[in-house]
Amino acid sequence: MGKNNDELNRMRSYSSIFSSTYFKRLLKNNDYxxxxxxxxxxxxxxxxxxINTYNDYIRFVYGELRKNYRNEYVYKNTFINELVLNKYGLSDTNVINEFRVGNSVADIVMFNGTSKAFEIKTELDSNKRLRGQLSDYRKIFKESYIITHENLAEKYLKEDDSVGVIVLRQTQRALKMIEIRKAKINNKICPNTVMQVVRTNEYKNIVKEYFGVLPEMNSFNMFSICEEMIERIPQKDLDKLFISELKKRKTNTSRIKIYQKELKQLGLAMNLNDVKYSKLLEVLNEPIKL
Structure with a gap:
């Protein structure tokens, strides 16, 4: 990025500010x-x-990162501001931050009428684990996307022609996100992977919804019984039931639009409710005291 070492260290230091751990500490202990x-x-x-308040400073730091050091937080936040709110929409949608599948963790996943996994590859990232990640996502998601900088688009378009590609574009005034290739629909879903990613109540709901009743079971054999039954569900039906369960999962997706634009990804990652978000704004709007 052409930065000297001091400038690069400053940007790296700034990038650590948007940490859920730090902000939880701020909310709990007023630890600035x-x-x-x-x-x-x-x-x-x-x-x-x-710059007079902590919120002024957060906005300033985010602006610096947006211009000079586009880390994963900037990508996720831009994705929420640009695509989740403006293109995909929030009605009947559940957005989940960091979702484990097999040996991988999808940066953002989305469930509405379909299921989508989004893997972010910033200008600062390597692509060495990408094939394994995409292979994992295909086990349960109907659509998989790579989000990257437009300068890297060609590289990722060649990676796997079934994967959608979304690019980050820097304009004079803002960052934009544009989908340049739609993902091909994957109609396969792996029952064993479904069992690994869903919670106990979710896999029991899937079994009950399809078979009409839950069999007799106890805490020792419940997993294996449900896994065997889920393996018998036709793929198309299992896919619908899986999406339906994940859409019910409690998240704060519907609140994302009310969050300050620099804090949308943080609000999602922390699963903030209205009370906690109001408290966060309250502590951030305090004057800076050193």
């Missing part, structure tokens, strides 16, 4: 140390001028 450390180290001279 993770923000204060950055201000003391890099930005004491701007405090009291255009």
């Amino acid at each position: 140390s993770f923000i204060n450390d950055k201000i003391v180290h890099y930005d004491k001279n701007v405090v009291g001028k255009r």
